[in-house]
Amino acid sequence: MKVTKTTLLASAVAAVAGGAMAEEMTIVSWGGAYSKSQLKAYHEPYSEKTGVTILNDDSSAEAVAKLRAMNEAGNITWDVVDVVAADAIRLCDEGLAMEIDPEVHLAAAPDGTSAADDFGDMLVSECYIPTIVYSTTFGYRTDLVGDTPPTSVCAVFDTDAYPGKRALEKRPINNMEWALICDGVPKDQVYDVLETSEGQDQALAKLATIKDDVIWWSSGSDTPQLLADGEIVMGSTYNGRLFSLIEEQNQPVGMLWDAQVFDLDGFIIPAGLSEERQQRALDYIFFASDTQRLADQAKWISYGPARSSSAPLVSQHAELGIDMAPHMPTDPENAKNTFLYNFEFWADYRDDIDAKFQAWLAQ
Known part of the structure; x- marks a missing residue:
């Protein structure tokens, strides 16, 4: 049965109005330091408040493919899924995620500002439902880069100045953009170039210059572990993972903010849940996406909250006691030379470029 956006919204509104809720739910996320921040800021206080059992699944990297397969099989086993914005757009367009009305399903700010205006x-x-602003950037071993630490993202392509293995994510996103930037394409023209077959070939050709020196990662925990073990000289990962590595684990690692790629991360609720599971999911996101909860997450990891009303509440790390503001990707000192990720581009081109990228990897 095809579920329309209208029927999904009507069902969601009815769920909020009242009714039984499931006593157990599966929440899908990314694992590592990020999942810990959600556990502390969202899961534990929600379970304490409601008594619900939350099962954690670290499959967000495969969320689109798995939700497609679940929908095809008519067996949706996930209740709330944490995904990046481009994947959320794809899932919504394909009818695999339910529509959310911010005026109904999300809490207003403490001063009464509507959720729609606050987000x-x-x-x-x-x-x-976006929860955090994060960036994908590079970490490097301070003891392996000699007397001249890298200041440009293009250092990843300079194997003469910085010999050794690099880690890059095993997908085209970000890698293709950085490759074009480091091949001379102006930032404001990157996506115009990348939408052409010639531009995609140009990006892959640039990546080919370091292909033999790359360790390809799939999990957000991979690059931090490779850096900690000294197996790579530099590698891309999420800025919050690097914060954990540097500040919490005291590893000899530096952060390279140049051409960091801003992105959003947040929740979707899969379409096709039973009424009890859907209502539980809606109740959870109402709680987990409120002003205080998003500010609380920033006490555990260096990601900026997606709500305007949460930002003034961000202060110090919950355990380290250090000021979190200088560690945020949005801090003015860190955001001097960012690259703005194009959600719509990747929602439209992801499947085609993915196929091309994976074929190139296999060569």
């Missing part, structure tokens, strides 16, 4: 431009999809 503002962060609401990039009708099915998406």
Whole structure:
């Protein structure tokens, strides 16, 4: 049965109004330091408040493919899924995520500002509840880069100055953009070039210059572990993972903010849940996406909250006692030379470029 956006929304509104809720739910996320921040800020206080049992699944990297397969099989086993914005747009467009009305399903700010106004431009999809602004950037071993630590993202392509293995994510996103930037394409023209077959070939050709020196990662925990073990000289990962590595684990690692790629992460609720599971999921996101909860997450990891009202509440790390603001990707000192990720581009081109990228990897 095809579920329309209208029927999904009507069902969701009815769920909020009242009814039984499931006593157990599966929440899908990314694992590691990020999942710990959600556990502390969202899961534990929600379970304490409601008594619900939360099962954690670290499959977010495969969320689109797995939700497609679940929908095809008519067996949705996930209740709330944490995904990046481009994947949320794809899932919404394909009818695999339910529509969210911020005026009904999300809490207003403490001063009464509506959720829609509080999230503002962060609401990039009708099915998406953004929670954090993060960036993908590079970490490097301070003891392996000699007397001249890298200051440019293009250092990843300079194997003469910085010999050794690099770690890059095993997908085209970000890698293709960095490759074009480091091949001379102006930032404001990157996506115009990348939408052409010639531009995609140009990016892959640049990546080919270091292909033999790359360890390809799939999990957000891979690069931090490779850096900690000294197996790579530098590698891409999420800024919060690097914060954990540097500040919590005291590893000899530096952060390279140049051309960091801003992105959003947040929740979707899969379409096709039973009424009891859907209502539980809606109740959870109402709680987990409120002003205080998003500010609380920033006490555990260096990601900026997606709500405007949460930002003034961000202060110090919950355990380390250090000021978190200088560690945020949005801090003015860190955001001097960012690259703005194009959600719509990757929602439209992801499947085609993925196929091309994976074929190139296999060569």
